[in-house]
Amino acid sequence: MQENIDYYINEEGNFVFTEAYHLKRGYCCENKCRHCPWHYGKDEENNKSEKK
Template sequence: MRKILPLEEGDFYLSPEGYKVFTAQYHLKRGYCCESGCRHCPYGYNRKTNKQD
């Protein structure tokens, strides 16, 4: 079971459409790549090739 992390300032922002967008800060704090093609993925995951750089 994965641990739920409390959100802190700088972990996300709201897009113009109102969606919550997680930042690289949050992804690094989480500690793993979810392979969803996140906009700010610090792990280098490429959704098109299904690989991490």
């Protein structure tokens, strides 16, 4: 894994996987990852913001 290609470290010191990493892995883990190329869980989040 390469920093800034497969992951980056956010302000809180957590590793965040990039879309490129997820695509290399080849499947969705269904954990609602921030950069999920399959947009798992994104519909739920969009619906919540529209209701406000």
